[in-house]
Amino acid sequence: MLTPVISEIDAYLASVLNARELPEILRGAISYATLYGGKRLRPALVLLACEAVGGDRADALPPAAAIELIHNFSLVHDDLPSMDDDALRRGRPTLHVQAGEAMATLAGDAMVSIAFELIAEASLDADVRSRIVRELASATTAMITGQVHDTVGGFPDGLSDEQRLGAIHRNKTGALLRAACRMGAICGHADEKVLGRLDRYGEAIGVMFQIVDDLLDVTQSTEHLGKAAGKDLSAGKLTWPGVMGIERSKDDVRALQAEARDALAPLGDAAEPLRRLGDHLAVRTR
Amino acid sequence: MLTPVISEIDAYLASVLNARELPEILRGAISYATLYGGKRLRPALVLLACEAVGGDRADALPPAAAIELIHNFSLVHDDLPSMDDDALRRGRPTLHVQAGEAMATLAGDAMVSIAFELIAEASLDADVRSRIVRELASATTAMITGQVHDTVGGFPDGLSDEQRLGAIHRNKTGALLRAACRMGAICGHADEKVLGRLDRYGEAIGVMFQIVDDLLDVTQSTEHLGKAAGKDLSAGKLTWPGVMGIERSKDDVRALQAEARDALAPLGDAAEPLRRLGDHLAVRTR
Numbered sequence: 001m002l003t004p005v006i007s008e009i010d011a012y013l014a015s016v017l018n019a020r021e022l023p024e025i026l027r028g029a030i031s032y033a034t035l036y037g038g039k040r041l042r043p044a045l046v047l048l049a050c051e052a053v054g055g056d057r058a059d060a061l062p063p064a065a066a067i068e069l070i071h072n073f074s075l076v077h078d079d080l081p082s083m084d085d086d087a088l089r090r091g092r093p094t095l096h097v098q099a100g101e102a103m104a105t106l107a108g109d110a111m112v113s114i115a116f117e118l119i120a121e122a123s124l125d126a127d128v129r130s131r132i133v134r135e136l137a138s139a140t141t142a143m144i145t146g147q148v149h150d151t152v153g154g155f156p157d158g159l160s161d162e163q164r165l166g167a168i169h170r171n172k173t174g175a176l177l178r179a180a181c182r183m184g185a186i187c188g189h190a191d192e193k194v195l196g197r198l199d200r201y202g203e204a205i206g207v208m209f210q211i212v213d214d215l216l217d218v219t220q221s222t223e224h225l226g227k228a229a230g231k232d233l234s235a236g237k238l239t240w241p242g243v244m245g246i247e248r249s250k251d252d253v254r255a256l257q258a259e260a261r262d263a264l265a266p267l268g269d270a271a272e273p274l275r276r277l278g279d280h281l282a283v284r285t286r
Numbered sequence: 287m288l289t290p291v292i293s294e295i296d297a298y299l300a301s302v303l304n305a306r307e308l309p310e311i312l313r314g315a316i317s318y319a320t321l322y323g324g325k326r327l328r329p330a331l332v333l334l335a336c337e338a339v340g341g342d343r344a345d346a347l348p349p350a351a352a353i354e355l356i357h358n359f360s361l362v363h364d365d366l367p368s369m370d371d372d373a374l375r376r377g378r379p380t381l382h383v384q385a386g387e388a389m390a391t392l393a394g395d396a397m398v399s400i401a402f403e404l405i406a407e408a409s410l411d412a413d414v415r416s417r418i419v420r421e422l423a424s425a426t427t428a429m430i431t432g433q434v435h436d437t438v439g440g441f442p443d444g445l446s447d448e449q450r451l452g453a454i455h456r457n458k459t460g461a462l463l464r465a466a467c468r469m470g471a472i473c474g475h476a477d478e479k480v481l482g483r484l485d486r487y488g489e490a491i492g493v494m495f496q497i498v499d500d501l502l503d504v505t506q507s508t509e510h511l512g513k514a515a516g517k518d519l520s521a522g523k524l525t526w527p528g529v530m531g532i533e534r535s536k537d538d539v540r541a542l543q544a545e546a547r548d549a550l551a552p553l554g555d556a557a558e559p560l561r562r563l564g565d566h567l568a569v570r571t572r
Contacts, residue, residue: 023431025440077395082387101368102437105391106430109363112398113426120420127412133419134406140399144392145309151388154311 002044002277005057009043010035012061013068016118022110029099029107030114034072037090041209043068044277045180046187049198052264052271055188062122063132063183066115070140071176073111074147076104083151112140124187132183139179146172150237165238173213174206181205181274200263205278208256211249212284214239218246220285257282288330288563291343295329296321298347299354302404308396315385315393316400320358323376327495329354330563331466332473335484338550338557341474348408349418349469352401356426357462359397360433362390369437398426410473418469425465432458436523451524459499460492467491467560486549491564494542497535498570500525504532506571543568 017031043064050060079086079094080101087097096104119132148154149168159167181202185195218241241249260278264271303317329350336346365372365380366387373383382390405418434440435454445453467488471481504527527535546564550557 022427023434023440024442025438026431026434073395077391080391082391100438103434105363105366105368106434106437109359109394109398110427110430110434112395113423113430116402116419116423117427120416120423125412126416129416130406130412130419133402133416137399137402137406141308141396141403144396144399145312148309148312148389148392148396151392152311152386154309156310 002040005044005047005273006040008057008061009040009047009064009068013065016065020114025103026107026110029095029103030069030111032098033076033095033107034069034111036092038068038072040068041281042071042176042180045177045202045274046184048273048277049181049184049202050188051184052267052274053185053188053190053194053198054270055184055190059124060184060187062118062124063136063187066118066132066136067176067180067183069111069115069118070136070143073108073115074143074176076108076111078147080104083147128186128189131186135179135183135186139175142171142175143173146170146175161238161243165240165243168238169207169210169240173210174203177206177209178202194267197263197267201260201274201278204256204260204263205281208253208260208278209281211240211253211256212281214241215246215249215253216285253282288326291330291333291559292326294343294347295326295333295350295354299351302351306400311389312393312396315381315389316355316397318384319362319381319390319393320355320397322378324354324358326354327567328357328462328466331463331488331560332470334559334563335467335470335488336474337470338553338560339471339474339476339480339484340556341470341476345408345410346470346473348404348410349422349473352404352418352422353462353466353469355397355401355404356422356429359394359401360429360462362394362397364433366390369433414472414475417472421465421469421472425461428457428461429459432456432461447524447529451526451529454524455493455496455526459496460489463492463495464488480553483549483553487546487560487564490542490546490549491567494539494546494564495567497526497539497542498567500527501532501535501539502571539568 014035017027017034020027022030046060046064046067047057051057075089076095078084079089080096086094088094094104095107099107115136116133119129119136122129146168149164150172155164155167178199179202181198182195185198190198217239240252244252257278261275264275300321303313303320306313308316332350332353333343333346337343361375362381364370365375366382372380374380380390381393385393401422402419405415405422408415432454435450436458441450441453464485465488467484468481471484476484503525526538530538543564547561550561
């Protein structure tokens, strides 16, 4: 359903990476981690949120590319041997398997700095650029916080499994998906009230996305997912179905889908693509 | 000579890290890598460049803290086993030795995103914030490029040792020192001509700093440096005295010191601290 939007994002990302002055070995590593596959969910949310508030989605391409770079940076670093130690991503060897750990570390780092360059260079009002930097930077910090909790722990004492799980999901996946919606709305010059609508939508689909991901990890095969299935469970990681049970998880998905639709209700037809995307995310199979 | 400026920077960095909402384990790792020691050269340059162009140095504290976080992030990641594999930094165990590789990777990542948060949150004009983000982000990309060349190679064919060395130095150390001067000048609302002066000064001291570093690595003991001395040479890395010889390196330092003074000449007394800092960097012993 996102095909036209994804084509625009893919073309823009490729042109941006080809145009920058970078050592070829670094450009190759970043391209390997960024240009081949991926759902492009975050950049699609930026573009569609911009349109939903009445903006021109072409304006939102630089922040869209930036958030996709940040997302892929996090995958590259999370896959490292010292972190999740994954050898497979999107059905291909992970970057550190392909190009070595040093290169994967450095390429991930460069993806972050290039992301902020893209926003700072964009033809947008200085105020919009600065607000978008703030959204993306704070969501990145939140995402890393989620990964710290997921990998190293470090929770305050006395939290239940449910509370810890909520904190991981909200930060690790939710923060960036929510930021995508906020960034698009800011690009489209949304007022505070409309921005709040996109924020609610982004928060709902963010948590929903991670619950669906956890459910898929329980129920699908490695071949279908393109990454090692059942890995979270076998690693003893907290997952939504693991803590809440599968039926409760499915109920939560339905409630969050309804919350997402409700948040968009006053925005009318302009928000229809976001509405359909939310519905799609609730029932996706990969 | 930088004592009062350094005290301001240290106090500001500590207050910023304490005030942020972060898991304690992550705050501890970032603080370990940031708050104990270090010359604070980059943030001092930001503050002094801001004053040199007639600005208020208090305005420049957030960008100063941001660039120090970026500098320390690069040290944390460069020290990792897959990179330079250093166990000692500023006379203490490196962060990955102290807290593990996963934590060092994640803390380094968070230092970058927090750096951009600090700038985006600062009480500065949106245009100034956005320009500073651009300076810092592109210097960070350049620094990573230098580290790629230094660690993995990837130079275009046909470059001489001298050309490769120049590229490493300009990117790996020079870009961030130059950006520090530019960021301070932008904070102080310098016009293009004055910004150009600070740019020339920053470029000169940036290259000079790395030559002096290479010379110290040849001539000083491990105890004095607080890190393993002679390591560059034994690792077969390109160094300025290794390629140019020690006497030529010393001549280059003197020429760059003069270039730095010349760049500042029209700025008068306001630039005196920067002038003295350049002179100090030419003869520093650690």
